[in-house]
Amino acid sequence: MRRVLLLLTSALWAASAARGDTPFDGVWEGTLAVVGTHGSGQQQWLPEGADSTEVRLDMRDDRARLSLGGRRITLPEDFRVGVHDAAALVYNADVYNGYVGTWQFSLTKLDADTVLVFAWRVRNFAEPDAASRTIAHALRGELKREPSRRRRD
């Protein structure tokens, strides 16, 4: 798992303009709307019927921390960040015996301190019934950077 994420990071970094401070370093916060769902069940990362969630992304170089609704998402590996010009991808995977899960946040800058975000959270469970195996949510909206946490643009 660690090796796969490292390879993923390496591939993204090949396209990254610079290391060190990136245009995305800082703490980004806002409310993202739930714009799509697939499947349902009790093992969801959003409450049933939620139409939005507060998102906080703390990005530093090639790593990020994610909080949803004030709750930190803790996974075996840190969230990884790939930056290319005014675009960034924040991603992670949680792979266990019971499910394979992926997180993907696509970011593009609207201005120095605002990003447009589209995110997918997908989990594929060890569920014998294929029709209910997969649960996915799409989030979309804007995040603002905390001025005090901005480092460089």
Add this chain to the structure above:
Amino acid sequence: MALSLACSALAIVGVSYAQLEPTTIVHPSGRDVDDVLEAIQEEIDEQLKDSLGLPEWREALGSLAGTWEGTVEVIDATDKTPPGFWRRGDRPELQIVVRQSTAVISVKADAWRPLNGNFQATDFTGGGFVYTVDSGNGWVENWNLSLAKKDADTLLVFLSFVSGGTLERLDSVDAAFAVGAMGELKRRTE
């Protein structure tokens, strides 16, 4: 001593050890050593697979490798999505070809038209990513596809496309947009 002399003589006339008749080694059990080694390797592979914890259900779903085709439905698009691009409710046909750590994504028009970008693929067996982040002509483009295997021959696709201006023209353009789509693709080839 005699063997050493014989080998030296063979070397002088240009005969290598490799050209000598192979010796058959027999395991104390009486079985051919190659068979014994093969059995040991199979046992190691099995133990390694168990230690890696790849459950049967993921093995059954299999990898992302292959050619996948089907229709996705656009479930969301921002207001500034430019004319001619996907709109909410559109149902574009998609083809995904995954080969090891790379992928080619094509959209059906009159024929399959590959999207720009060097798509990378990460396969966790049962699910994974395909993505590219690229720029050109003052635009950045961010394609991301989260993939989940529904069964061995069916792939669920959760797609996002986010695009905007490059850093140098952020202040002069106001045209960023995002599109999301999802759908089910069927395997066409291994």
